[in-house]
Amino acid sequence: MQNQALTDQFSELCKKSGLKITPQRCAVYGHLMTSRNHPTAVEVYRTVRGRFPNISYDTVNRTLLTFAEIGLVDILQTKGGPRRFDPVMDNHHHFYCVDCGKIIDFTSQHYEDLKIPDRIRAECTVFTQRVVLNGLCPRCRKKKRTP
Amino acid sequence: MQNQALTDQFSELCKKSGLKITPQRCAVYGHLMTSRNHPTAVEVYRTVRGRFPNISYDTVNRTLLTFAEIGLVDILQTKGGPRRFDPVMDNHHHFYCVDCGKIIDFTSQHYEDLKIPDRIRAECTVFTQRVVLNGLCPRCRKKKRTP
DNA sequence: CTTTTTGCAAAGCGTTTGCATTGAA
DNA sequence: TTCAATGCAAACGCTTTGCAAAAAG
Numbered sequence: 576m577q578n579q580a581l582t583d584q585f586s587e588l589c590k591k592s593g594l595k596i597t598p599q600r601c602a603v604y605g606h607l608m609t610s611r612n613h614p615t616a617v618e619v620y621r622t623v624r625g626r627f628p629n630i631s632y633d634t635v636n637r638t639l640l641t642f643a644e645i646g647l648v649d650i651l652q653t654k655g656g657p658r659r660f661d662p663v664m665d666n667h668h669h670f671y672c673v674d675c676g677k678i679i680d681f682t683s684q685h686y687e688d689l690k691i692p693d694r695i696r697a698e699c700t701v702f703t704q705r706v707v708l709n710g711l712c713p714r715c716r717k718k719k720r721t722p
Numbered sequence: 723m724q725n726q727a728l729t730d731q732f733s734e735l736c737k738k739s740g741l742k743i744t745p746q747r748c749a750v751y752g753h754l755m756t757s758r759n760h761p762t763a764v765e766v767y768r769t770v771r772g773r774f775p776n777i778s779y780d781t782v783n784r785t786l787l788t789f790a791e792i793g794l795v796d797i798l799q800t801k802g803g804p805r806r807f808d809p810v811m812d813n814h815h816h817f818y819c820v821d822c823g824k825i826i827d828f829t830s831q832h833y834e835d836l837k838i839p840d841r842i843r844a845e846c847t848v849f850t851q852r853v854v855l856n857g858l859c860p861r862c863r864k865k866k867r868t869p
Numbered sequence: 870c871t872t873t874t875t876g877c878a879a880a881g882c883g884t885t886t887g888c889a890t891t892g893a894a
Numbered sequence: 895t896t897c898a899a900t901g902c903a904a905a906c907g908c909t910t911t912g913c914a915a916a917a918a919g
Contacts, residue, residue, distance in 0.1 A: 595873060595918050617908085631876045636909075638874095652799035652818070652854065655884080657908060670842055671799070673849065683839045689853065692830045695817055701857040702820065706836065707799065710848040742893050742898060764883085778901045783884075785899095802909080804883060 581608060592645040602627045603638045607648060607662050613678050615657040651678070652707075668705055672712035674719075679712065728755060739792040749774045750785045754795060754809050760825050762804040798825070799854075815852055819859035821866075826859065 585604050589596050602623045612618070616636040624630055639660050642648045651659040651669075656676070668686055670679040686706050695701065711719065732751050736743045749770045759765070763783040771777055786807050789795045798806040798816075803823070815833055817826040833853045842848065858866065 597874065597918070599875075615908095629876090633877075633910095634875055650801040652801055654797040654799055655805050658802050670846060670848075672846075679842070679846070681839055681842055685837050685839070689836075690832050691855065692828055692832070695826070695828055695855065698860045699817060699819075699826070699855075699857050700863050701817075701855050703856045705854045705856075707852045707854050708838065708842065708846075708848050709850045709852075710846050713845045716847050740898095744893070744899065746900075762883095776901090780885095780902075781900055 578605070581605060588645070588647065594641065594645070599627070599630050599634050600638050600641075602630065603635055604642070604647075607642070607660070610662075611680075613651055613659045613661050615659055617657065619660070666703075668707070670708040670710065670712070672715055673709050674711055674715035677712045677714075725752070728752060735792070735794065741788065741792070746774070746777050746781050747785050747788075749777065750782055751789070751794075754789070754807070757809075758827075760798055760806045760808050762806055764804065766807070813850075815854070817855040817857065817859070819862055820856050821858055821862035824859045824861075 581604070582601070585601060586596055588594075589600070594600070603619060606619060606623050607614075610622075614622075616639055617632070619639065620630070620632045620635040623635060639648065643650050643660070647663060649661040649663055651661050653659055653676075659678070665682065666687065667680045667682050670681060672678075683706070689704055689706075691701055691704070728751070729748070732748060733743055735741075736747070741747070750766060753766060753770050754761075757769075761769075763786055764779070766786065767777070767779045767782040770782060786795065790797050790807070794810060796808040796810055798808050800806055800818075800823075806825075812829065813834065814827045814829050817828060819825075830853070836851055836853075838848055838851065
């Protein structure tokens, strides 16, 4: 992790959750917070290994799961395939391409104040609320038109 | 499949998609349309085998994937674990329990006419639109209160 | 010094593939 | 008779586990 602010932020978080601060965790955290994708464990592994050649895939994967437990990242809901991780940020929503699987983030004021149905609100505790759109991304839409 | 209406409906669908009508497919279809769960391939397999002992897991799994391709079932978006299938019905939405993984269906008039953000509408083709709630189901909420 | 974390290897679980056989059209 | 669908077995990909060695607090 090059950035001092990031390092401090991360130390804070670890202390609060009773986690030890290891260079491996720092590397994973640093990568996550500066990438705007929805990487799989393998993808994170490959990138982090660039600046940290000794790290094992296993550590990366377990680190990501640990981060998910302390609420640092979300695990995306996908239709099979490898698990995808999403740094927790301001409330955003997802568009899924049914053709290539690409995920596009977006925000919408209109989706912020959705009313939760009475039945659910009465019986369940709702933590988060997300809109998921399924369709064709720009690239796949073009492909379909001119096959 | 016991029900005549179901059988006819299914024959129709197969013809339209160029699929052959096999007893195995009928069995899977019959089970799907009369269950109100979100079964995995294994679960469908175990149930169908009750009335169709020779069917293989493999056929069940491939049949479900085929059904997904012709739009007869949806593949649910989940956080890992085995794939779950959802019979396509009227527009419904999902509540996920973050503790036990239970999925609760619900409908809501309020979610029917959500406006799709301009940026997405301009660049993508949107097929479906779903709201996903994450939280604690009734049972897990109770457990948390009295641990 | 104690306890967590790491790295490695093996096991586990679910999905996918190839191919010969069977069955629908 | 033809071509798709089935059943089986093996391969595959990703995740999880167990454990000894290393590192953090």
